[in-house]
Amino acid sequence: MKAARIHSFGPPDVVVVEDVPMPSPGPNEVLVRVMAAGVAPWDAIIREGKSKVSPQPPLTLGSDLSGVIEKVGPGVTGFAPTDEVYGVTNPQFCGAQAEFAAAMSRMVARKPQSLNHVEAASAPVIAVTAWQMLFQYAEAMRGQTVLVVGAAGNVGAYAVQMAVDAGIQVVAIAHLDDEDLLRSLGVKSIIDSSKPAFEQDLPQVDAILDTVGGSTFQRCVAALKPGGKLVTSVSTQPLPAEAIFFYAEVTTARLQTLTSLFDAGRITARVGSILPLSEARQAQRMLAGAPHKSGKIVLQIGHP
Numbered sequence: 001m002k003a004a005r006i007h008s009f010g011p012p013d014v015v016v017v018e019d020v021p022m023p024s025p026g027p028n029e030v031l032v033r034v035m036a037a038g039v040a041p042w043d044a045i046i047r048e049g050k051s052k053v054s055p056q057p058p059l060t061l062g063s064d065l066s067g068v069i070e071k072v073g074p075g076v077t078g079f080a081p082t083d084e085v086y087g088v089t090n091p092q093f094c095g096a097q098a099e100f101a102a103a104m105s106r107m108v109a110r111k112p113q114s115l116n117h118v119e120a121a122s123a124p125v126i127a128v129t130a131w132q133m134l135f136q137y138a139e140a141m142r143g144q145t146v147l148v149v150g151a152a153g154n155v156g157a158y159a160v161q162m163a164v165d166a167g168i169q170v171v172a173i174a175h176l177d178d179e180d181l182l183r184s185l186g187v188k189s190i191i192d193s194s195k196p197a198f199e200q201d202l203p204q205v206d207a208i209l210d211t212v213g214g215s216t217f218q219r220c221v222a223a224l225k226p227g228g229k230l231v232t233s234v235s236t237q238p239l240p241a242e243a244i245f246f247y248a249e250v251t252t253a254r255l256q257t258l259t260s261l262f263d264a265g266r267i268t269a270r271v272g273s274i275l276p277l278s279e280a281r282q283a284q285r286m287l288a289g290a291p292h293k294s295g296k297i298v299l300q301i302g303h304p
């Protein structure tokens, strides 16, 4: 089978699409015929050798996938061959950008009926990250106000949609180009982060959800009400003492929550550029800044 692999850490050029043996599902794993796999900033972190959780090369890139179960490993209950599933391969965030991938059964769920495989593969880590930021770590509730830093990004746009759906006010920190998108997601208050001293326009908020980091995040911290929650998904920065950083934990239960939200039309997936597996290296170049459509980059791999 074909897989997008790296044999050494480095720039996008280290990615090769090559033939490797098909994985076989271990205990509590399912073997998925991959229809689509997401491409994400943490793939670049892994490719560059900066991830604290991923293995040494050679390795197959990719964590998010959507596809059809081909086989189940020992101990798997609740899934069977031909089930359409979406989710994540494993806590090392590797192995999805291939024609077949082994995935831990506790990290996948039935694919939402309302999404095709490309849309479903775009969602798991970013949507679960947004859900955990908003509801688990910030404990945001109806009537509160949250500041979303990087609100038009992949994680940010889910956080915005989930907050609006839950009756939580959103203040979006974004680039002005993304104003139309944010208005379409229901945001009323948008602050342009390129404006000098933008932080002076911020209201006091109950929580800050940061997906950007660095000085943009630091300049927002004073907007937090006493006792408010400061949550970030960005690991590569010095953090204020009260900040909560976490790695997304994709579980069947959380994916089922997302499935309900997708199938009820309460959140939508935002897919950007779609490429074949043979262009996995180009997808990594897009992560590094090559032009691409706004929204999640997805590799379309198999055809149902």
Ligand SMILES: NC(=O)c1ccc[n+]([C@@H]2O[C@H](COP(=O)([O-])OP(=O)(O)OC[C@H]3O[C@@H](n4cnc5c(N)ncnc54)[C@H](OP(=O)(O)O)[C@@H]3O)[C@@H](O)[C@H]2O)c1
Pocket (backbone or CB within 6 Å): 040, 041, 042, 125, 126, 129, 149, 150, 151, 152, 153, 154, 155, 156, 173, 174, 175, 193, 194, 211, 212, 216, 232, 233, 234, 235, 246, 247, 248
């Ligand atoms: N901890 C975890 O488990 C976890 C899980 C998921 C993601 N992450 C991390 O979370 C971060 C966001 O991921 P993502 O997939 O949402 O990335 P993304 O789609 O690239 O989103 C980042 C967004 O922030 C915007 N942005 C960048 N600098 C900005 C600034 N100064 N002011 C306002 N907006 C700014 C970007 O706009 P432009 O595109 O216009 O620059 C983009 O819309 C990444 O660092 C990723 O590695 C961590």
